[in-house]
Amino acid sequence: xxxxxxxxxxxxxxxxxxxxxxxxxxxxxxxxxxxxxxxxxxxxxxxxxxxxxxxxxxxxxxxxxxxxxxxxxxxxxxxxxxxxxxxxxxxxxxxxxxxxxxxxxxxxxxxxxxxxxxxxxxxxxxxxxxxxxxxxxxxxxxxxxxxxxxxxxxxxxxxxxxxxxxxxxxxxxxxxxxxxxxxxxxxxxxxxxxxxxxxxx
Amino acid sequence: xxxxxxxxxxxxxxxxxxxxxxxxxxxxxxxxxxxxxxxxxxxxxxxxxxxxxxxxxxxxxxxxxxxxxxxxxxxxxxxxxxxxxxxxxxxxxxxxxxxxxxxxxxxxxxxxxxxxxxxxxxxxxxxxxxxxxxxxxxxxxxxxxxxxxxxxxxxxxxxxxxxxxxxxxxxxxxxxxxxxxxxxxxxxxxxxxxxxxxxxxxxxxxxxxxxxxxxxxxxxxxxxxxxxxxxxxxxxxxxxxxxxxxxxxxxxxxxxxxxxxxxxxxxxxxxxxxxxxxxxxxxxxxxxxxxxxxxxxxxxxxxxxxxxxxxxxxxxxxxxxxxxxxxxxxxxxxxxxxxxxxxxxxxxxxxxxxxxxxxxxxxxxxxxxxxxxxxxxxxxxxxxxxxxxxxxxxxxxxxxxxxxxxxxxxxxxxxxxxxxxxxxxxxxxxxxxxxxxxxxxxxxxxxxxxxxxxxxxxxxxxxxxxxxxxxxxxxxxxxxxxxxxxxxxxxxxxxxxxxxxxxxxxxxxxxxxxxxxxxxxxxxxxxxxxxxxxxxxxxxxxxxxxxxxxxxxxxxxxxxxxxxxxxxxxxxxxxxxxxxxxxxxxxxxxxxxxxxxxxxxxxxxxxxxxxxxxxxxxxxxxxxxxxx
Ligand code: SF4
Ligand code: SF4
Ligand code: SF4
Ligand code: SF4
Numbered sequence: 001x002x003x004x005x006x007x008x009x010x011x012x013x014x015x016x017x018x019x020x021x022x023x024x025x026x027x028x029x030x031x032x033x034x035x036x037x038x039x040x041x042x043x044x045x046x047x048x049x050x051x052x053x054x055x056x057x058x059x060x061x062x063x064x065x066x067x068x069x070x071x072x073x074x075x076x077x078x079x080x081x082x083x084x085x086x087x088x089x090x091x092x093x094x095x096x097x098x099x100x101x102x103x104x105x106x107x108x109x110x111x112x113x114x115x116x117x118x119x120x121x122x123x124x125x126x127x128x129x130x131x132x133x134x135x136x137x138x139x140x141x142x143x144x145x146x147x148x149x150x151x152x153x154x155x156x157x158x159x160x161x162x163x164x165x166x167x168x169x170x171x172x173x174x175x176x177x178x179x180x181x182x183x184x185x186x187x188x189x190x191x192x193x194x195x196x197x198x199x200x201x
Numbered sequence: 202x203x204x205x206x207x208x209x210x211x212x213x214x215x216x217x218x219x220x221x222x223x224x225x226x227x228x229x230x231x232x233x234x235x236x237x238x239x240x241x242x243x244x245x246x247x248x249x250x251x252x253x254x255x256x257x258x259x260x261x262x263x264x265x266x267x268x269x270x271x272x273x274x275x276x277x278x279x280x281x282x283x284x285x286x287x288x289x290x291x292x293x294x295x296x297x298x299x300x301x302x303x304x305x306x307x308x309x310x311x312x313x314x315x316x317x318x319x320x321x322x323x324x325x326x327x328x329x330x331x332x333x334x335x336x337x338x339x340x341x342x343x344x345x346x347x348x349x350x351x352x353x354x355x356x357x358x359x360x361x362x363x364x365x366x367x368x369x370x371x372x373x374x375x376x377x378x379x380x381x382x383x384x385x386x387x388x389x390x391x392x393x394x395x396x397x398x399x400x401x402x403x404x405x406x407x408x409x410x411x412x413x414x415x416x417x418x419x420x421x422x423x424x425x426x427x428x429x430x431x432x433x434x435x436x437x438x439x440x441x442x443x444x445x446x447x448x449x450x451x452x453x454x455x456x457x458x459x460x461x462x463x464x465x466x467x468x469x470x471x472x473x474x475x476x477x478x479x480x481x482x483x484x485x486x487x488x489x490x491x492x493x494x495x496x497x498x499x500x501x502x503x504x505x506x507x508x509x510x511x512x513x514x515x516x517x518x519x520x521x522x523x524x525x526x527x528x529x530x531x532x533x534x535x536x537x538x539x540x541x542x543x544x545x546x547x548x549x550x551x552x553x554x555x556x557x558x559x560x561x562x563x564x565x566x567x568x569x570x571x572x573x574x575x576x577x578x579x580x581x582x583x584x585x586x587x588x589x590x591x592x593x594x595x596x597x598x599x600x601x602x603x604x605x606x607x608x609x610x611x612x613x614x615x616x617x618x619x620x621x622x623x624x625x626x627x628x629x630x631x632x633x634x635x636x637x638x639x640x641x642x643x644x645x646x647x648x649x650x651x652x653x654x655x656x657x658x659x660x661x662x663x664x665x666x667x668x669x670x671x672x673x674x675x676x677x678x679x680x681x682x683x684x685x686x687x688x689x690x691x692x693x694x695x696x697x698x699x700x701x702x703x704x705x706x707x708x709x710x711x712x713x714x715x716x717x718x719x720x721x722x723x724x725x726x727x728x729x730x731x732x733x734x735x736x737x738x739x740x741x742x743x744x745x746x747x748x749x750x751x752x753x754x755x756x757x758x759x760x761x762x763x764x765x766x767x768x769x770x771x772x773x774x775x776x777x778x779x780x781x782x783x784x785x786x787x788x789x790x791x792x793x794x795x796x797x798x799x800x801x802x803x804x805x806x807x808x809x810x811x812x813x814x815x816x817x818x819x820x821x822x823x824x825x826x827x828x829x
Pocket of ligand 3: 010011012013014015016017018047055057144145146147148149150
């Protein structure tokens with residue numbers, strides 16, 4: 001199972017992922033063209049923030065079974081068996097938002113879809129960058145993320161790295177084979193200062 | 202929002218009662234303010250906050266993975282230390298340029314006044330003119346004031362591009378301090394040169410050595426503190442008078458219900474001081490009465506406000522975060538701005554009310570404002586015209602939308618270095634004796650701005666209160682001084698909040714335990730104060746039991762101030778993290794390595810109580826070294 005794995009502690013809130021996602025779903029697929037298109041393309045990933053130091057890039061988890069799929073009355077949502085992605089048939093969607101109510105992550109947002117020159121807004125959730133996946137590329141958000149807060153790969157591999165990371169933090173004599181560097185001291189110091197600032201007053 | 206939520210939000214945003222009252226009004230009326238824009242900007246980019254983003258050239262922008270991933274070099278090959286140090290130098294140079302360019306304008310007006318072109322200007326402090334002329338080796342005996350002033354103005358203007366490799370004003374530093382600068386190679390060589398050289402070093406492919414970059418940052422900051430800022434202070438004193446203690450009032454209650462309110466905002470006293478003079482014109486008063494007003498009420502804001510308060514006792518409406526709130530009272534006919542720290546959105550705020558915003562500097566135009574260019578040769582006329590337009594705007598005030606808080610706070614200001622020295626009897630001996638005896642443990646300069654990352658004024662007030670309680674004398678400039686003014690710390694009665702030793706000295710001299718020394722360029726007064734005390738003691742500034750703090754800073758100018766404090770030997774605590782945490786090397790050098798050079802360093806501590814601990818520890822360390 002491949003997924004975009006999130007390492008929350010590495011997210012610096014730069015929102016590159018949001019920009020890349022909007023560009024990927026635009027007509028021209030370029031930064032300068034995207035911002036000029038009439039029907040705007042909006043991100044399908046959301047970098048949420050608390051107190052400006054806790055950040056979480058929230059996106060569709062492509063659950064299986066997917067609660068949104070289960071409740072959709074029109075069968076707009078379906079699964080691409082090849083990649084495991086939960087996809088949407090924009091033309092079938094009636095905008096009832098029942099999927100959004102069922103989504104445990106609250107990531108469903110409604111937009112007009114440029115391709116169909118629609119006047120109504122429909123479920124425009126993360127499509128796992130299915131076009132890219134089919135071309136053997138990784139999702140736009142994961143590619144844009146320069147801190148590896150978003151990484152695309154085999155879920156079990158990525159989890160194992162996170163686990164090793166955790167273990168290495170527990171054990172004092174870390175070996176050089178540690179795959180993921182622990183959070184550097186200066187970054188920890190910064191996070192501590194920001195946390196303190198947020199907790200004042 | 203419910204009333205209760207609005208109340209809670211206002212209390213979260215600001216410390217001062219009058220600020221909270223008007224913040225509630227903005228929330229009620231849906232008027233956007235700095236706090237709203239800050240919330241809308243979240244999350245803010247961590248690359249930027251850590252200083253690891255470089256947007257210097259067109260191969261970029263580049264950013265370094267702060268977690269040590271593959272993205273460890275910019276396209277040009279710059280590493281994280283280079284990028285962080287270069288960004289810091291960039292910010293610092295912007296701040297130094299702002300101070301120094303402001304200074305240049307003041308010196309230029311001094312020159313034009315001496316040449317007889319300055320409309321309505323005159324040389325007010327002849328004694329200071331002579332003192333400075335002597336420093337510059339200019340003959341004063343039997344010469345006309347204007348001739349001396351001309352030579353002095355030319356002499357100081359020359360400092361901007363001098364080829365003599367030193368700045369005359371920097372000679373005021375104690376020998377020990379200058380020796381450190383010489384040895385380290387950070388003696389400022391001219392005011393403009395250091396900034397230009399900084400720009401050069403920042404260019405791709407020039408300086409990649411973070412230590413070298415930071416040393417130049419120190420030199421650039423010194424060219425500001427002991428150059429451009431000092432020139433601004435000294436020449437403003439010569440033109441408008443050296444401040445002496447006076448009392449006035451502060452906070453948003455200084456706005457008037459019956460009079461035409463004109464808010465003077467920005468940093469440079471050149472036009473605003475003229476407005477103060479012109480507002481006395483009986484014709485204008487009559488005109489105001491004809492429009493149904495009971496007169497003209499001038500109030501200051503930010504450092505223009507500090508300049509006017511220090512010299513003319515003009516009431517001070519507030520600090521950096523009060524510019525929108527003043528307008529939101531619905532009672533401001535005109536806001537006159539020069540430059541620095543003016544929200545670019547201020548015409549939008551003004552558009553919610555009848556307020557007219559006047560921009561006056563060719564360097565600081567804002568669309569949507571009325572532009573009345575200020576030139577020394579027509580200063581009087583420009584001032585007159587602006588006041589007239591403000592008066593004409595009075596009938597547009599909507600009384601139903603006016604809310605002015607009650608009860609302004611009393612303040613005592615005007616503590617120039619000269620005044621403090623005079624109050625002590627012409628020498629620092631009494632103060633030194635008190636410090637040696639431990640009655641006063643030491644002295645801390647609290648400076649800087651407001652920043653939405655921290656409740657407005659909370660850092661300034663809490664730190665000042667905590668320090669005076671510990672018998673540490675506090676001197677302040679900028680928005681910090683305004684914060685403490687609003688909180689009632691700038692009055693002699695505030696001695697009751699001080700520790701016994703400091704309180705007794707304050708009562709004896711009839712002064713507050715927190716001394717208002719002026720605007721941000723007047724941090725140069727703090728340098729001169731420290732230099733003179735050090736010279737009397739025969740030590741360097743780095744040996745004195747003193748410290749600095751900027752609990753709520755936001756501006757690049759504050760980076761320059763903090764750095765010239767540290768470079769001059771003053772340990773300085775920042776309440777807001779500077780954008781350097783991306784590089785542990787830069788961080789370590791500024792927090793530790795620099796100690797070996799200047800016997801001072803930077804620290805970052807948002808909690809004002811812990812900041813007081815750090816400053817007290819530093820003062821004790823220095824006391825111990827002095828054997829006192
Ligand atoms: S909004 Fe569209 S996708 Fe969501 S449940 Fe309704 S029809 Fe299905
Ligand atoms: S996988 Fe693609 S569609 Fe989904 S959030 Fe990332 S960029 Fe957007
Ligand atoms: S690109 Fe990565 S670091 Fe930046 S906001 Fe998105 S998840 Fe966070
Ligand atoms: S100067 Fe270097 S680090 Fe900066 S944008 Fe250019 S290539 Fe990138």
